[in-house]
Amino acid sequence: MNGMSKIVRTMARLLYPFVLAFGAYIVMHGHLTPGGGFQGGAVIASGLAMMVVAFGRRSEKHVREGVLSVIEDFGALAFLGLAFLGIGTTFFYNLIANSGWLFGSSVSYGSNPGYLNTGGTLPYMNWAVGLKVLAGLGSIVVLMAFVFGEDEDEDTA
Amino acid sequence: MKILLDLPYISCALLIGFGVYAAIFKSNLIKIVIGLSLVERGVNLFLVSLGYREGARAPIFTYAPTENMVLPTPQALTLTSIVIGLATTALMLAFCIQVYRKHGTLESDRIARKLKEKSE
Amino acid sequence: MSIVEHSPALLVGIPLLAAFATPLISKASGKLRDIFVFLCLAFIFALAVVLISDVIQNGTRVYVMGGKLPSLTLPSGKTFPIRIILEPDAMSALMVLLTALIGLIGFLYSLQFIRAEGAPDKFYTLFMLLIAGMLGLEMTGDLFNFFVFFEITSIAACGLVGFRISEATSSVAAFRTMTIYTLSGLILLLGVGLLYGEYDALNIAYIASKLSFSGVDKLALALFIGALLMKIGSVPAHMWVPDAYGESPAPATIALVINTQAGLYGLLRVCFTLFGVSRAAHIGWLLAIIGTISILVGVLASIYQNDLKRLIAYTAVSQTGYMLMALGAGMAAKGELGFGRTALEGGVFHIFNDVISMGLVFLCAGMIYRATGIRDLNKLGGLAGKMRWIAVLFLIGGLAVAGLPPFNGFASKLMIYESVYKLNPIFSALALLCSIILLGVYVRLFYSIFLGSKLVEPQRIPKGMILASSLLALLIIGIGLLPGMVVKSLVSPAVGALMDKAGYIGKVIAGGM
Numbered sequence: 001m002n003g004m005s006k007i008v009r010t011m012a013r014l015l016y017p018f019v020l021a022f023g024a025y026i027v028m029h030g031h032l033t034p035g036g037g038f039q040g041g042a043v044i045a046s047g048l049a050m051m052v053v054a055f056g057r058r059s060e061k062h063v064r065e066g067v068l069s070v071i072e073d074f075g076a077l078a079f080l081g082l083a084f085l086g087i088g089t090t091f092f093y094n095l096i097a098n099s100g101w102l103f104g105s106s107v108s109y110g111s112n113p114g115y116l117n118t119g120g121t122l123p124y125m126n127w128a129v130g131l132k133v134l135a136g137l138g139s140i141v142v143l144m145a146f147v148f149g150e151d152e153d154e155d156t157a
Numbered sequence: 158m159k160i161l162l163d164l165p166y167i168s169c170a171l172l173i174g175f176g177v178y179a180a181i182f183k184s185n186l187i188k189i190v191i192g193l194s195l196v197e198r199g200v201n202l203f204l205v206s207l208g209y210r211e212g213a214r215a216p217i218f219t220y221a222p223t224e225n226m227v228l229p230t231p232q233a234l235t236l237t238s239i240v241i242g243l244a245t246t247a248l249m250l251a252f253c254i255q256v257y258r259k260h261g262t263l264e265s266d267r268i269a270r271k272l273k274e275k276s277e
Numbered sequence: 278m279s280i281v282e283h284s285p286a287l288l289v290g291i292p293l294l295a296a297f298a299t300p301l302i303s304k305a306s307g308k309l310r311d312i313f314v315f316l317c318l319a320f321i322f323a324l325a326v327v328l329i330s331d332v333i334q335n336g337t338r339v340y341v342m343g344g345k346l347p348s349l350t351l352p353s354g355k356t357f358p359i360r361i362i363l364e365p366d367a368m369s370a371l372m373v374l375l376t377a378l379i380g381l382i383g384f385l386y387s388l389q390f391i392r393a394e395g396a397p398d399k400f401y402t403l404f405m406l407l408i409a410g411m412l413g414l415e416m417t418g419d420l421f422n423f424f425v426f427f428e429i430t431s432i433a434a435c436g437l438v439g440f441r442i443s444e445a446t447s448s449v450a451a452f453r454t455m456t457i458y459t460l461s462g463l464i465l466l467l468g469v470g471l472l473y474g475e476y477d478a479l480n481i482a483y484i485a486s487k488l489s490f491s492g493v494d495k496l497a498l499a500l501f502i503g504a505l506l507m508k509i510g511s512v513p514a515h516m517w518v519p520d521a522y523g524e525s526p527a528p529a530t531i532a533l534v535i536n537t538q539a540g541l542y543g544l545l546r547v548c549f550t551l552f553g554v555s556r557a558a559h560i561g562w563l564l565a566i567i568g569t570i571s572i573l574v575g576v577l578a579s580i581y582q583n584d585l586k587r588l589i590a591y592t593a594v595s596q597t598g599y600m601l602m603a604l605g606a607g608m609a610a611k612g613e614l615g616f617g618r619t620a621l622e623g624g625v626f627h628i629f630n631d632v633i634s635m636g637l638v639f640l641c642a643g644m645i646y647r648a649t650g651i652r653d654l655n656k657l658g659g660l661a662g663k664m665r666w667i668a669v670l671f672l673i674g675g676l677a678v679a680g681l682p683p684f685n686g687f688a689s690k691l692m693i694y695e696s697v698y699k700l701n702p703i704f705s706a707l708a709l710l711c712s713i714i715l716l717g718v719y720v721r722l723f724y725s726i727f728l729g730s731k732l733v734e735p736q737r738i739p740k741g742m743i744l745a746s747s748l749l750a751l752l753i754i755g756i757g758l759l760p761g762m763v764v765k766s767l768v769s770p771a772v773g774a775l776m777d778k779a780g781y782i783g784k785v786i787a788g789g790m
Contacts, residue, residue: 032219038240069300076297084290091286092343114219140247148254173467180460189456196463203467207474231473234421238466241428245459248432252439252455255448272446 001145003056012054019047027130031119037129044130045137052145063142068135075132082121082128094120165206172199184265186253190246197242204235282347284328285340285363285416288373291317291324292380292409296402303398311388314401318381321408325377329370333770337366337784339418350785358480358785364418366781367774371625371767372415372542375632379535380408382745386640387528389739390647394526400440407433407532411539418785420469420479423543427465427508431458434536437529438521450520457517461507468500482785485551485778494552501547502560508540511601512571515594519582522590527643530586531636534593538628541600548608549775561609564601565697569704571598576711579718585652586642588722589635592678592715596631600624602708603693606700616699621772623692626764630677630685630756637674637749641667644742645726648735654722659731666743668727673750675719677757680712685753688760 003009027040052059086093096104097120105117116123172195179192208228216229253263260268280287295317303310332338340347340363350358365373383404391397410429417423435458439451469479475493476484488494510518518537522530548560575595582588603624610617644667651657661668677684690712698705756763774780 033217034215038236073297073301077294077301080290080294080297084294086343087283087286090341090344090347091283091290093345094343112219140251144251144254148251148258177460180456186452193456193459193463196460200463200466200470204470204473207470228477230479231470234470234473237421237425241425241462244432245428245455245462248435249452249455249459252435252448252452255439255442256452259445259448268449272449275445 001056003058004054009054012050016047016051019050020044023047023130023134027126028123029114029116030126031122032114032116037126038133040126041130041133042137044134045141048134048138049141052141057146060142060146063138065139065142065147068139068142072132072135072139075128075130075135078128079125079132082125085121094122096120096124165209166203169199169203169206172196172202186256186263186265189265190249190253193249194242194246197238197246201235201238201242204231204238207231280324281327281331283340284324284331285338285365286342286347288321288324288328288416289363289409289413291321292405292412296405296409299401299405300398303401307397310398310401314384314405317405318377318384318408321412322377322381325370325374328365329367329374329767332365332367332370332774333766337364337774337781339364339784357478357483361422362418362480362482362785363416364482364781364784365416367770368542368545368625368772369415371629371771372539373412374767375538375629376408376411376415376535379531379632379636380404382636382748383528383531385748386643386742386745387526388741390526390528390643390742393647394441400437400526400529403433403436403440404529404532407437407536411532411536414539415542418481420472420481420484422479423481424462424466424469427543428462430536430539431455431462434458434521434533437532438525440526440529441524444524447524450524454517454521457507457514461504461514464500464507465504468497468504471497471500480785481546481551482782485553486782486786488552498547498552498560501551502544502564505540505544505547506567509537509544509597509601510594511567511597512574513567515571515574518594519587519590522593522639523584523587527639527646530639530643531632534635534639535632537593537597538632541597541604541628545604545775548604550778550781553778558609561605561607563605565605565609565700565704568598568601568603568605569707571595571601572708572711573598576714576718580714583654585645585654585657585722585726586639588654588718589638589642592718593631593635595711595715596627596635596678599690599693599708600627600631602697602704603627606693606697606704609700616696618772618776619692620696620700621775622764622768623689623696625771625775626760626768627686627689627693629763629768630689630753633749633752633756634674634677634684634686637670637746637753638678640742640746640749641671641674644738644746645671645735647742648738649733651733654725656732657726658729658733659727660733660735661727662731663735664727664738667738667746668723670743670746670750671727672723673753675723676716677753679716679719681716683754683757685756685760687757688764 023040023044026035026043027037030036048063083092086095098104098106103117103119103123107118176192176195176199179195180189183189183192208231210225210227213225213227216226256268257263260271262268295314299310299314302313339350341350342361344360350362352359387400391400407430410426410433414423414426414430417426435451435455438454439447441447471493472484473479476487478484507514521533525533572595575591575598579588579591582591603620607617607621607624646652648664649657677686680686680690694705694709
């Protein structure tokens with residue numbers, strides 16, 4: 001598939017880091033503001049789709065489907081591993097909340113500006129889901145653009 | 158039962174009705190996918206509008222709890238449903254691409270005829 | 278902490294872990310992946326046995342996901358449950374045992390079957406996802422969780438139906454199956470949304486305790502029954518069954534069979550536990566009529582088929598009709614505990630038998646396809662010379678499906694005939710007639726494939742596939758010789774738990790230590 005004109009390519013290259021940063025912000029702050037794993041992952045994947053559409057065939061060597069598949073598996077395994085972390089009490093138990101580790105401070109109630117350090121296993125799970133979604137959606141975009149839709153078989157009449 | 162006659166629910170019913178009509182009575186595969194997508198949007202709209210309370214604000218944790226809040230549970234349900242709808246639409250479109258590669262057409266009656274010819 | 282206490286959560290978590298770890302491990306080596314998946318499936322089967330023996334002895338087990346204790350359903354000061362609760366009772370545990378058994382046997386069969394088709398790690402990922410979805414669907418006590426697992430099984434099942442990407446017909450069949458599954462899932466979600474809007478809760482036990490049969494509730498019940506009847510493949514929406522069962526590879530087909538039975542389990546759970554059985558006489562009659570029509574349509578349509586797997590798939594539609602008929606008779610019993618309970622026991626026992634005997638027939642069909650590469654019945658013939666053992670297995674499976682005495686189908690069908698006769702003799706007579714026609718269909722199949730003049734030269738079948746099918750045949754003969762023991766120890770507690778709505782509710786509402 002062909003890319004688009006020089007203006008589109010330049011703007012896509014300029015906007016790409018901002019889209020990635022915005023998606024990462026949505027994933028990161030999922031436990032405080034609307035957002036979370038799926039929404040942020042979908043935004044990052046749409047940034048990926050923007051680059052694939054703007055650059056066409058030339059972006060094929062930058063997004064490899066094997067790398068995306070490994071990221072997807074890693075995200076899913078991280079999510080399940082975090083769920084199994086609290087199996088001493090119950091499945092999906094929030095072991096890190098109100099303890100001293102990263103993201104483990106206690107939550108203050110009432111109207112507050114929102115402290116990033118809270119949430120327990122929630123930010124970790126947000127990142128795991130975000131990785132899985134960005135890899136999954138990115139794989140769908142890459143596969144449908146490059147692998148499908150080319151050389152049809154000879155026996156279609 | 159009377160509550161189901163408010164405006165959001167009527168528009169949900171219309172969306173679902175159009176979607177089911179498109180999914181059942183159209184023969185082009187892409188139109189069937191669009192019909193199912195319409196049904197899914199209608200059901201999501203229904204779920205979100207279930208949680209509405211008059212004069213309440215968005216259920217964001219950092220604005221807690223000085224005022225009334227809209228119910229947050231239907232929003233979580235709708236999010237899950239959107240993700241599931243995305244996965245099913247992607248799978249159906251992948252099968253559409255494969256059908257087009259093999260048969261060269263997307264009309265379901267012509268595909269049925271080609272399959273019948275191939276099996277004889 | 279003990280394994281028994283956490284077994285519901287492990288039964289959902291471990292197949293998911295296996296499904297996502299399989300692609301990573303198969304990058305290392307293929308044999309390691311086979312051993313890993315086998316260990317996971319064996320562990321799941323052991324957990325299923327532990328769960329069912331625990332539930333039959335100690336009653337329904339409750340598991341709160343993410344709570345302070347696995348059985349703390351009502352946290353301090355609250356009067357309604359707020360987390361997702363898994364509640365396996367005896368009926369759930371029976372379905373879990375069946376799912377784990379079919380998973381193990383399907384895996385043993387697929388070791389050599391899939392290797393010839395290419396991409397075995399993708400097959401195992403989809404297969405383990407389907408097993409995980411079914412296990413979750415059968416154990417959950419939360420309506421929206423039921424919908425989520427329903428959709429997981431739909432997506433995984435359709436991925437398996439379209440698995441043979443290089444053939445032209447698989448993608449069309451997968452598209453048609455996906456349309457029906459998606460539509461039924463969305464109708465189910467609409468029903469869940471209606472109940473949530475009415476009662477502001479998603480827990481099955483809590484809604485069951487607060488249910489008042491207003492108009493919205495009746496609408497929700499109609500939507501639930503419609504959605505689940507589409508998934509089961511009963512008469513108005515049965516066209517996806519021959520497509521799906523016919524085009525998927527054989528180990529995936531038996532997983533699809535138990536996927537359909539999981540839909541039947543959902544129907545039982547909704548009708549008996551959520552909405553209660555005493556008000557359901559009309560619905561019982563409707564289900565019995567739909568069941569009888571399914572039996573008729575399935576059997577009559579299977580006479581004209583020329584494709585081996587599509588023919589067997591139509592007979593699977595008719596077997597589902599038997600179960601629907603028994604379920605309808607059980608619901609229409611209206612307080613006469615005599616035949617209602619026998620009908621339900623016959624129906625549940627038939628779920629058990631049907632999965633095993635239909636599974637065996639589909640596995641034999643897979644072996645025939647693997648040996649000859651042909652599915653057209655006109656081109657097959659005279660295979661009994663080289664494939665004696667497979668001919669015996671196919672005969673056992675076919676006669677078990679048709680319901681002949683030393684095999685297990687006879688026991689459950691006898692219970693269904695006797696109890697449905699008391700509802701209305703016409704249903705029973707039609708079912709018996711169709712059973713006889715079914716016997717004719719299977720005898721004709723056996724004759725045209727295995728006897729007669731040899732039309733094609735079969736290749737050798739790997740030992741693993743024959744071993745897996747023989748295990749199923751042993752089970753068929755074992756259950757056929759001792760049906761009373763199976764009914765008394767497994768089926769009767771399941772039906773008892775199904776009709777005990779107050780016990781199911783009490784475990785959650787009275788919650789606590």
